[in-house]
Each structure stands twice: as C-alpha cells, then as structure tokens.
Amino acid sequence: MATKTLNVQGMSCGHCVNSIEGSVGELNGVETVKVHLQDGKVDVTFDSKKVDLKDITENIEEQGYDVA
C-alpha cells in the first residue's frame, strides 16, 4: 500500500470535498482518500499494483482541479 499527499488547487467548498473523495474513492485500488480543504491537500492511500498515481491525479484533474 502506498501513501501520497497531493497538492490540489481549486478546492473551495464542501461540494468539492465530496466530489473528490467520492470519485477518487471509487477508483479500483484506492484504499482511502481524505481532502484537507484549508491546506489544499489530498491524502490518498492506494495499492500501486492496482492503480497508478497518474490515474488518481487524472481523476482529480478531470473534475476541474489542478494537481501540482
């Protein structure tokens, strides 16, 4: 299991939190996802044999956010 903290810009409200946590959390191989709104950070733990970090960042970017 891998753990990564992503810097994500554009998350501004509770809807954003729900949207990202819901969508990333549904990816096969993602164990946990936690958005820290004030910090602009997203903690993700995932099985790197099942999902690439790239898939996770792309999922977030497709929702309109910038992953630094």
Place this chain on the structure above:
Amino acid sequence: MATKTLNVQGMSCGHCVNSIEGSVGELNGVETVKVHLQDGKVDVTFDSKKVDLKDITENIEEQGYDVA
C-alpha cells in the same frame, strides 16, 4: 412576477452554482434563478402570490450560504 437580486456570501464554485440554481429553481412559484458567482449575487424572478422572498432566502441559507 417579481424580480429580486440577493447578495449571497459563500458561493465559491460550480457545485455551489448548481446546488443553488437547482434547489431554488424547484420551489413552486420561482420562474428563473441565476447565480453570478464572481459577484456573489443571485437573480430570482418569482410569482409573489405563490412564494415569498423569505422562502427563497431560507432555501439558500439552509444550504449553508449567508444571504445579506
């Protein structure tokens, strides 16, 4: 038909726009609702015989926004 522009604080993203336009738009008597995100304003046209302005502001406040 009455028209009113409300000053609303806390609207920060597209999710907020959809949430407010969807919810207020479903109120009986509301004809149109348009959120202006950058300006923090919500334009509403409504039939004052069917819905009070108070019902509209309460609907927005119940979603967690402040109506000035």
